[in-house]
Amino acid sequence: MRVLLVEDHPPLADAVRDALHRAGFAVDHAGTAGDAREMSALVDHDLVLLDLGLPDADGLRLLPSLRKDGRVPVIVLTARDQLTDRLAGLDGGADDYVVKPVEMPELVARCRAVLRRPGDRSGTTLQLGPIALDTAARSASVGGAPVPLGRREVAVLEHLIRAAGRVAPRRALEEAVYGFDDEVGPNALEASVSRLRRALEAAECPLPIVTVRGVGWMLPREDAH
Ligand code: CA
Numbered sequence: 260m261r262v263l264l265v266e267d268h269p270p271l272a273d274a275v276r277d278a279l280h281r282a283g284f285a286v287d288h289a290g291t292a293g294d295a296r297e298m299s300a301l302v303d304h305d306l307v308l309l310d311l312g313l314p315d316a317d318g319l320r321l322l323p324s325l326r327k328d329g330r331v332p333v334i335v336l337t338a339r340d341q342l343t344d345r346l347a348g349l350d351g352g353a354d355d356y357v358v359k360p361v362e363m364p365e366l367v368a369r370c371r372a373v374l375r376r377p378g379d380r381s382g383t384t385l386q387l388g389p390i391a392l393d394t395a396a397r398s399a400s401v402g403g404a405p406v407p408l409g410r411r412e413v414a415v416l417e418h419l420i421r422a423a424g425r426v427a428p429r430r431a432l433e434e435a436v437y438g439f440d441d442e443v444g445p446n447a448l449e450a451s452v453s454r455l456r457r458a459l460e461a462a463e464c465p466l467p468i469v470t471v472r473g474v475g476w477m478l479p480r481e482d483a484h
Contacts, residue, residue, distance in 0.1 A: 261285040263304040265295040278363035283397035287438045292316035299325050307333045332373045387420045388466050388481035401462035411436050412455040424480035426471045
C-alpha cells in the first residue's frame with residue numbers, strides 16, 4: 260500500500276512517515292500542494308493523507324483532484340479548532356479526518372479502516388495456498404509457521420499474492436514497495452525478492468517465486484501449481 264502524505268510541517272510529516280513505514284506502508288511526502296499534484300499524477304496511491312493548511316493552497320481545493328474521481332480514499336488532517344473545516348472537508352469528499360495533535364496509533368488504525376471499506380484493495384489476511392499474510396500485523400506464515408520477513412519483503416509478498424497468476428512488473432513492484440524519498444539502489448528490488456524467495460524456500464513453501472526475465476516476478480496461483 261502506498262500513501263501520499265501532504266503535510267507542510269516537517270516534524271509532523273516525519274513522525275507520520277515513520278509511523279506509516281513501521282506499519283508497512285510506502286510513503287510519498289509532499290510539503291506543498293504543487294508537489295502533491297505532481298506526485299499524484301505520477302503514481303496511483305492507495306490512500307492520501309491531506310493537511311488542510313498548505314503554504315501554496317487550501318488543502319480542500321486540492322482534495323477533488325487527489326481523489327481521482329473517488330477512486331482514492333482521502334483522510335484529512337486538521338487542527339482541533341477548525342471544526343467548520345472538518346465538516347467542509349467531509350462534505351468535500353474526505354473519507355475520514357484525524358484531529359491534530361495526531362496520535363500515531365489512531366492514525367494508522369484510521370488508515371487501515373479506510374482501506375478496508377468496500378471496494379478497497381486491502382484485507383486483513385491474504386491467503387495463497389499455504390502462504391498467509393496478515394496485512395495489519397505485517398507478518399507472514401507458511402503452513403501456519405511464521406516466516407520472518409523485513410518490511411520490504413512483506414510489501415513484495417503482498418503485491419505478489421494480490422497479483423497471483425499474473426506477472427507483477429518491476430515498476431509496479433517498485434511503486435508498491437518504495438516511496439519517492441526512499442533511497443533505492445539499482446538492485447534493491449532484486450535483493451528484496453531474493454530474501455523473500457530464500458525465506459519461503461526455508462519454510463518449504465511449495466509455491467516458487469518465478470522470475471520473468473526483463474519483466475518482473477510472479478507467484479503462481481495455487482490451483483495452477
Ligand atoms: Ca499545515
